[in-house]
Amino acid sequence: MNKNGLRIDGSKVVLTGSLSFDFGAGLPINLAVNDYIIFQDNVSNNQQLGLVSGTINQTLQTYPLVIDYTLKSSFIESLPTFTTNGHVYTDVKKIKTVLNAKITSSITAQGIPFPIVLNVLDAQDVVTSYQYYSKTIGMVYTNTVINYRLNSLPGGATLPLPSTGNQTQEEFLESYDVNH
Numbered sequence: 001m002n003k004n005g006l007r008i009d010g011s012k013v014v015l016t017g018s019l020s021f022d023f024g025a026g027l028p029i030n031l032a033v034n035d036y037i038i039f040q041d042n043v044s045n046n047q048q049l050g051l052v053s054g055t056i057n058q059t060l061q062t063y064p065l066v067i068d069y070t071l072k073s074s075f076i077e078s079l080p081t082f083t084t085n086g087h088v089y090t091d092v093k094k095i096k097t098v099l100n101a102k103i104t105s106s107i108t109a110q111g112i113p114f115p116i117v118l119n120v121l122d123a124q125d126v127v128t129s130y131q132y133y134s135k136t137i138g139m140v141y142t143n144t145v146i147n148y149r150l151n152s153l154p155g156g157a158t159l160p161l162p163s164t165g166n167q168t169q170e171e172f173l174e175s176y177d178v179n180h
Contacts, residue, residue, distance in 0.1 A: 006038075012049075013039040019071070021099060021127055021146070027060055027161060029101070031071055038073055039095060039133055049073040049095070061160050065120065066104045073097045082132055084141040085172040091135035099127035101148075105159070119151050120159065136178055142171040 005016040014035045022028045037050040053070040074096050082092040102123040106115035129144035146167045150159070 009035070011041040012037050015050075027058075027065075029056060029058075029067060029069070031056075031069065031099075033071070036071075036073075038097070038131075039093070040075065041093070043075045045075065045077050047075045049075055063105050063107075063159055066106075068102045068104075068123075070100045071097070072100075076130070079132075082134070082140070084132070085174075087140070087173070089132070089134040089137065089140050092140070093133045093135075095131045095133065097127075097129045097131065098125050100124065101126045107157075118153055118157075120153070121148060121150055124148060137173070137176050140173040142169075144169045144171075 007014055007016075015038050016034050016036070017032075019031045019033060020028055021031075031052065031054070033050075033052055036052055040049050043049070050073040051070070053068075056067040056069065058065045058067060076094040076096050079092040079094060080090065082089050082094075100123060101121060102119075103121035105118045105120050107118065108115050126148045127144065127146050129142060131139055132141040134140045146165055146169075148165050150161065150163045153159070
């Protein structure tokens with residue numbers, strides 16, 4: 001969420017700007033969001049908070065890619081206590097954010113008068129992130145998993161991307177100050 005605008009709107013925390021996800025090998029995906037709800041107090045379990053979807057056209061080397069995506073955040077549950085990295089936090093809200101993506105590309109083959117559309121990545125949840133917010137502190141822990149599997153392309157064609165990816169990132173709050 002670097003260089004983004006976060007603001008409080010009543011009981012919500014909303015984000016305006018862009019979110020970036022990098023699938024390695026030079027394929028960053030940048031999603032524009034406007035007043036995207038990343039947190040809301042006093043909601044029901046499994047209630048949707050934010051939802052944005054769209055299409056990005058991007059070129060990876062010489063391959064034109066069409067990336068259809070949906071980014072969704074949901075309130076999962078309230079936890080009376082949550083322990084992480086040796087610290088116990090109280091009144092914690094658990095949020096889940098998922099990026100689902102589908103990628104296609106088109107190629108032209110000699111002798112065929114129209115482009116051939118290739119399904120590079122079937123629709124799948126490629127990023128799943130859980131954030132934990134303590135009432136008086138803010139975000140205290142995040143666990144994010146990036147996981148995808150590209151389809152096999154016809155004729156042994158390959159994209160300059162790893163055919164699979166699996167990465168886990170954890171972020172822990174180390175210290176904080178509370179102003180009253």
